[in-house]
Amino acid sequence: MAGTGRLTKEFFARDSLEVAPELLNLVLVGRGAAGRIVEAEAYGGELDAASHAYRGETRRNATMFGPPGHLYVYFTYGMHHCANVVCGEAGVARAVLVRALAPVSGLDAMRSRRGGGLADTELCSGPAKLCQALGIDGADDGADLVTGEAGLTLVDDGTPAPTGVFCGRRVGLSARVGAAALYPWRFAVPGDPNLSRRTPSGAR
């Protein structure tokens, strides 16, 4: 993980819980814009009641069961898209939800898609916000982030991994998922102004 540049299939082929904290400070490149991942959540497939894959493969979640390094995009609440990085070997449904980015480039493009007048820290401070900012929608479900053939890539620009990574409960899970709502599978750069939510002061 020390190298700079394109990531490998093998990097993503591990478990989501292992990959999720390592996504911090990698750069997600979208259409005319890019942002550094500062918040991400691991989802554990059939072992995780909060995962879309908990009850097996369906048409909606099929990408999660596919090969690693692809983007799983889902549509929710009738208006929003959210993006996950698919992890694990093909056939194993693991994913990491990208929850917030620190804008790196193309802020004008982000603003034109998100709406003018927004502060920099409002552009990508949420899973649906960052999809809108980067121009990601349902058509991007399945996009290969390693080859970048769909115009979306995840790269290592050499920025060192953050120190003192925050680890805490995932966001937005209903009580019906039970104990899974308590798993400390949310990772974030402590104190980053672009987070979807503030991290508690004493990070873990």
Added chain:
DNA sequence: GGGGGGATTCGG
């Protein structure tokens, strides 16, 4: 064929 619920966001 129908109904319940959603890994969210924004405004009042």
Added chain:
DNA sequence: CGAATCCCCCCG
């Protein structure tokens, strides 16, 4: 705090 606003999935 609740509406917006669709689609997917499961059950009958």
